[in-house]
Amino acid sequence: METLAMHISNGIINGPVAAVFAAIALAALAVCVLRGRQDLDDRLAPMAGLVAAFIFAVQMLNFPIFTAGVSGHLLGGALAALLVGPWVGALCVAVVLVVQALVFGDGGVAMLGLNITNMAVLGTAAAYLLIAALLRVLPRTPAGLAVTAFVSALVSVVVAAMGFVVQYQLGGTTDLGGNLAGLAGTMAVSHLLIGIGEGLITATTVVTVAKVRPDLVYALRALKPAAPAPVPAVGGVR
């Protein structure tokens, strides 16, 4: 029978390693709550709820990648980081993963720490580091924003995938007979292709939001261009 598991299922990584990553994820999310509170005001809170709901929706849309018989779906870390910032963004992805594990049977509950560490923490962190770097050097045009979104999304997916490879090395339940490189290679190639899809979805969404409501794009508000611009950042003025 076909199941629609998109995240790490029970039994794939052993219990002790899953527990360690549950602790890591919990600590990281606690930091995100503390730091994210600075960003969360009356306006951002409902928007962050929308971002989480949107990521849930788009994660359902598995798209084919160019390898036969393999699909991919959005992870959402880069999208969330661009729209609501890295701290709240990581929390958005984490909420999606918790809802999926508890209500939709997707990703083992015991595996939540692993999934949150990869997609919510690592994915969002990698994305935001790139976003911060790229937005400072690229022109403040739709093209500049699109390139930033595409590249950060693509890289974040590969980073999240490599997070899983590390976890599998630590606590994978199947002895690959020293063939971890094989798993790493398959994961890297498939997620590079998925990353292209992620990049296109992220860029399209963020450029659309920036066109309609540029003040709602956190990255445009928070990250000032490297060169002093004559026009102040779009945020704040309504």
Add this chain to the structure above:
Amino acid sequence: MKKRSWGFLVGGLLVALLLAGVVSNFASAHPDGLDSSLREGCTFDAEDNVTGGSCPALQEKEHEIGGPLADYGIAGIDNEFLSTGLSGVLGVLLTFAVAGGAFWLVRRRGSHAANRADATAEQTPAGRAG
């Protein structure tokens, strides 16, 4: 929130509901990147049962909860289009409620005065550096 922000919020939710409620039925049914990597080494028949070989996916255990919405469908609804779509709609609403509610609870209060104070505080060091 201003009126325009409410408009954006409602519009965004409608898009999410449309994606999860309708477009989700056209999603690829192939295993995703993670799943397919874990199935490497095994062979499967048309029903997706393992027919041979060895792969990490063989170690997969039952989900702890399962539940009526497991695997993005609604138990008891045979129409796949309806089952997937409704589960998607419920998921979007639930995720919005949980995330929006939690963020609303932990948000910084009295944001208007604080916002302005923060903005000034942030601009001062930046201005000096520039």
